Amino acid sequence: MNDNYVHKEDGIVYIDENIPGPKEKNNEYISLIELCNSQLTHSCNCGVKCEENICDCLKISGGVNYTSHSESHYLKLYKKNKNVMLTYPIIECSAHCKCSEKCGNRLVQNGPIGTLYVTTCKEKSIGLGLFTNKFIAKGTFICEYAGEVITKSEAIRRQQYNENKRKMNYIFCLNEHVSGGTIQIFIDPSMFGNIGRYINHSCEPKSEIIPVRVNSPIPKLAVFSCVDIFPNEEITFDYGASYLTNSSKSQDLNNGKTCLCGSKICRGYMPHNVY
Template sequence: MATNTDTTESKASSEHAHNTRYKGVSEKKRKPSLDWDDLEERGKRRRGKEGEKWRRRNSVTHLVASIYADVEAAVETQRRIAGQAPILTQEERLDYESSEDMRLDHLREFRLAQMFSSPKTRNRLRAAPVPRGRRFDSVRAGRDVVTRAVVDKWRLLNTIIDTLGWVVIAICLHSANFRTRFLEATDAVDFTERLEKLRLHKESIEFFAKSRQFDWLEVTTEQEEQDVLLRDLNCLLTGTAIPKEQEINEDEAEDARLNADTKIAGFPNDGAGLDHPHEWKLSADGLTAVRLTFLPGGGRATLQLQSNIEHSVVLPGHRWPDRKKWILKEEPRYRAEFDESCEACNDPGAGEGKKWRAGCQCSVNNLKTRLAADGAYFGDRVELRNVHPILGTGVRALQRLPAHSLLAEYTGEIYPLYKTQQRGKYKNSTYLYCQTRRLSNGEIENAMNIDPSIHGNWTRFINHSCRPKTDFVLYSCGEKIVTCVKVRKRAIEFGEEITIDYGKSYFENQGLACRCREDACRLWNADKMKDNRTTLRQARQEGFAPDWADD
């Protein structure tokens, strides 16, 4: 037994010696084991930093985009209060009054901050005597607010005034997001980024409000009381007698309220000529509003104003060619029995024994409403702006437009397409679009012109790109087939330009070169070479791209 024990102990000792001898060598040759917990923590920190960057960027963008949406909603509220739309419900009116109270509180803070921001001014106000009596209780309370105010916050408010100006502040105060997520924000980095973003968009915000005839200085009873309070505080500050009458006269009220005059030149002072916001565009520098015009071709053509229409207009007095090929011997927009059913209500068409027409009376607005229920339609919150010296007017999105969403119908004057008529009614094919229709034999051919040169909507100003963000799409709607603009498979983000593909023939027929400046552009010299296969990127690399390609 002793021998066996010795043998066992010897074996154990030998194994221990072997492990000890080769332990260090073995560990040096092996790769160190991964600390998965540490890697996970490092990944969380990295993702956290990236997520924080995206959060800040999206937060800033969302703040600015929400201001446009809130101003649009405020314009609609004013229309409803004025009786130009369905009146407000009791709940909507309470929400509006609550929002107005918050807006006036912030407005009062801004005005106090500007008037009494220096310590010397506050000390003088603190020492000034206030007459006795209930009439001056508000003045006494206002003085206490001024003398106890937090100096840092007033400095912040004065920074906003200096950066944005009174007009933009007065507009933005109608936005709940501006009041809660900007003025009440505590993150200094977020505040700086948001203020800079607002500075870049201040002319655009002002143009948006002014072109929609938004009354951002609508006077309320509370605001008149604020005018009285600020007047009396200023009297204390300057040592002049405080008026005993409660009312404030009209001239003083105008001086006390914010300046209502726009800084953007070009708008008429009386509001005449502002029938629709999409009849105006903003200059590239944001300092001038321009009424949109069109110059028809021909020797004695005169400049004409462009007007906005919601629905296309069929010009009378035209003879439609090839009518024998059609199921319906009328204008080619009417859908026939082999066309799709109405996409607004799914109605297949008229009943048996009736002329083939849609049984429904749906319009494009019904189509928009149906698609909006599915989250696929967004409104016309866009901005027309001079985007480039050569490209001219372009369309910028003032909201996020999701992929595959319907934007608007391409409207205009509709008349027949003749083989000898290449440049349309106005001898200028800048906006001309040819809509197709299906014939009785199943074939598809060009059937009519949609010409928005004089009468159309904002879709006529969408610029071309060889990497377009939207497409022309035919929809079956009510009795007709209509051409609409639809977002492609990638969403259009706030601030991006909306673009579409004009097609190669557009540039070839007019002898023009594409100026979209996309790397993949193959039409950059279409005015000289119809069958070009060289992209603009390749032309840059090989050194023969035109000078404007790098602008």
Template sequence: MLYSDELPEDLIYSQIPGCGCEGPCVDPRECACLVRSQGRNYSQAERLLLQLQSPQELLQRPVYECNSACSCRLDTCVNRLVQNHLEDTSALCVFDAGEKGRGIRASRNVSQGEFVCVYSGLYLGPGRARALSASQLATCGHVYVLVVREYAGVDSRLVFETTVDGACDLEDKQAPLPLACLINHSCDPNLTVIPVRVDSMLPYLAFFALRGIRADEELAYDYGEKSCEKGDPSNISRLTCEQIQMTIHKGILLLRNKERVY
């Protein structure tokens, strides 16, 4: 991951406290990282995200993996998944998606709740997203800026906003786009974006499977996903999924946006 100079150093480098576990980190009453996550994150055998298992939990929970300050063993800890597969795109396969341009298919079967890939790129400060998206749209006809907003509390206040430019190397004509940038929008998505924190409060934006996905099926997520219907946590006008679909076809979508309410 790359970080913009405008991001405060304490945001990037301040260490989240670790756990004192000696076992596999499966008990949310004892593991400090699971306490922070308000429960276990992954199944012990398959390493599937429990929040996305059927029946799905009614409430969203933050995801904190164990980190470099933890005393648990790297080879036995169950709460280390995304951090071990940051460069893994083995489940992704590029294909020609017709009028949508390039898209991504599953190279193999994917289980519900399985980690698929990370949206990698340059982390930006708040307020940069819209102008950068407009610039990308004007120069290359696509937008590769992903914004994830997290809300918490009874009043659903904004507590964190993460912005990642997936096309930070776009000026280098020889540099290929990260494959996650090519995952298209759908009103019936099979992926969702989950912020996963490890060492710092700046999370990895990880794609997980909402349901079982067959090999060769196109991978897609909702560019305007709102994870919780508990009121309207912001005063930003929000497009419906169908409206987003239309704006993409017209080439005027300015943001890939995800809202998550805890």
């Protein structure tokens, strides 16, 4: 992975990929560690380039995941359709595959784009935000939202602590619906995180998070641009995006913090979901 970013703030450890959270004495934590230590068993025997009807990884993914974008020389998400929920997981080729490292099905694992920088937002009360110094085309992979992978009980404990201490809550809850059930993954980059931790909320976001699996059953939270983003614009996503949080019950918006995103369709309050 090529990630040369660092934190400007003291007391935060930079990590380029997810790590397990602190040890807990319960079965929930044991199950999480087993998941963290597990690997996806599939692999492909392709040559330099993987082809849709031959590559086993692409077959599991239900077809091609990405398509090349000649202008930016990055790859763009291929299957995302806002009107249709993805019915297949996005699986990238891994170290166990025979294909080249330049295979078109290797994207998120290569690390963030190199145009990002962190600075204070125009609305200074928001604090720091993530920006780009070059144009980012719609559909481009930007970075991962990486942090500690924690249990639900630890996520609830941290959320309550943050509320009591009036601290920022960075915990992201991913809900994936499988075989009639819901699998929840909790990522917290508050103390251990990458460049993605600086992405602020907006009711009119410029990016969205899509789970992508590389080697591990625990997905990477991949940030893709959902609109064209121009130089020196802030990169944002919707903290309450329904396609990621629709199994949680949203609390009364009046119990949340005032939203300062400034968009024309601002809901007035920050999303606040119960796990």
